[in-house]
Amino acid sequence: MHKLLLKGGLVVDPAAGEIFPADILIEKGKIAAIGQDLEASEGTVIDVGGRLVSPGLIDMHVHFREPGFEAKETIATGSRAAARGGFTAVACMPNTDPVADNRAVISYIRARAEQAGLIKVYPVAALTRGSRGEELTEMADLKEAGAVAFSDDGRPVSSAAVMRRAMQYARMVGLPVISHCEEPTLSAGGVMHEGYMSTVLGLPGIPAAAEEIMVARDIILSEHTGCPLHIAHVSTAGSVRLIREAKARGVPVTAEVTPHHFTLTDRAVAGYNTSAKVNPPLRTEEDVAALKEALADGTIDVIATDHAPHTVEEKDVEFQLAPFGMVGLETAVGLVWTELVIPGVLSPVEAIRKLTVNPARILGLQDGVIRVGADADITIIDPGLTEVVDPSTFASKGRNSPFSGKKLQGLPVATIVRGRLVYDRGLLAVT
Structure with missing residues (x-):
């Protein structure tokens, strides 16, 4: 070389x-x-x-859709998007088909990333078999196969007993649990934030409480088990408050926010814009302000995109029928700079820290640094x-x-x- x-x-x-x-x-x-x-x-x-x-940027929350949903994205096209967006490494979520809940799928993802030959792709393994929230995966085996964390992202683990046991095992094998915080009986049927805009548009809403109840539960379980907990895509002021209090108590909890959640509000849904349909939903101006404050004071450790590609055909339908999710890899750095660095919410060093060393530390990676020998x-x-x-x-x-x-x-x-x-x-x- x-x-x-x-x-x-x-x-x-x-x-x-x-x-x-x-x-x-x-x-x-x-x-x-x-x-x-x-x-x-x-x-x-x-x-x-x-x-x-800068050290190579790390996005610890992407959906590359392969295996199973290659019409939306492949590991090769996702890798190209990441490289174009300035990311040298990503952690890809397990909600593929089949679900990344066994050694074969984890090995397949790593092999496809190697074939693409562009960036580093770190697989996140499912927390439960089929991400059904019932039976734990073989965590030690998945770690050995190359998984860097466990998550049922896209689906909440409804059972507190299953989540507690998952955290006990994850702590034993030394990997963090990434939680998609959503109380499904509160969010059921909802397609956007529950509030003034959902009323105006006549769309069923998802209340902020749907996220906050699960954040509270998982913080309690993390404190109880000692397992490092990473809360994905934080979107509400209430979640921020719970995380801030937990950190002050010494709970091993970290959190991420997406560029769309610190940039947009539920007003982006006006006109039934399906590109603005995402889970958790875009919230209010007060929530956006709380997220920025949490970035500034260190309550939120990481900026991650939750890059979620869908086909045009899937998104170009009535709002209630469209899937949740938006792409984020190629706009992330520009949004961080435009919305956080230029207005002075974060310094350039602080912004880059949330895109490099912090995700690397949470996932136990050697990446995210510029030093001789790295x-x-x-x-x-x-x-x-x-x-x-x-x-x-x-x-x-x-x-x-x-x-x-x-x-x-x-x-x-x-x-x-x-x-x-x-x-x-x-x-x-x-x-």
Whole structure:
């Protein structure tokens, strides 16, 4: 593998909380040197031109749909979308067909990711067989096969007894549980946030309490079992309050928020826009404000996309019949920069921390750092670059984005995985 030299960048070290000018020399897929005025006698030189050189971004919540739903996305197309969005690694959820609840499916996902040859794909295994919430999966076997966490994402575990037992076993094998917090008897039949907008549109609503009751339950079970709990796609002010209180008590709980939940409200559903139909649903301005505050004070550890592609045919139906979900990989960095960094909610270092070291720490990965000897996984971001979102240009098969036509600033311009340039926007001088 040849050498690669990144010249003239501003290196972001989220672990140390620093940004400093430096060159980075990459050899054999690893970072060989970080310093001023580095030279390479051979290989490729990339003039970064003062842009930010970040550890490779990690999205710990994506749906790549393979096996079983390849019309929506494949591991190859999802990997391309991730690379274009600046992500060098993702954790993919197990709600495939068959469900990723056994060694064969986990091995298949890893093999397909290897064939795609672009980014690192870490499988999340199902918590219960078939994600039915009844019988636990073979957790030790799944960990050995390469799973990095357990989740029935997309489906809540209704039984507290099953969830308690799952946490006891997950703690034993040393992996976190990622919880999709939804009380199904409260959310049943709902298609958007329950409130003023659902009344105006005449659509059945999902109350904030449907999420908050399960957040409370799972925090109690985490405290009881000592199992690390990660709460997926937090969407309400009440959930934020529960997580903040639990952290203050020392409960091993972490949480993530999606760009769409800190950007949009339930008003995006106006006109019965199925691209804005997502689970948990888009909430109120008060909820968005609480999520931003939670990002700023560290209550929410991670920004993750919950990238959920669907076919045009599936989404282009009456609102109540459309599936939940929107794509997110290719708009995430721009939304983080436009909605959080530029307005001063997060500093560039804090934003990158929530996209790198924090997800890596939660999943027990060695990724998300820039240091000598580490894998050369790097994302180059241009904080001044702007674009108008056009889903027709996405690398993902999914076009279901509510951000079509939105102007974003702060975009990834190159993605490097294990020392190989897997995405180049064509704006850097490469010699």
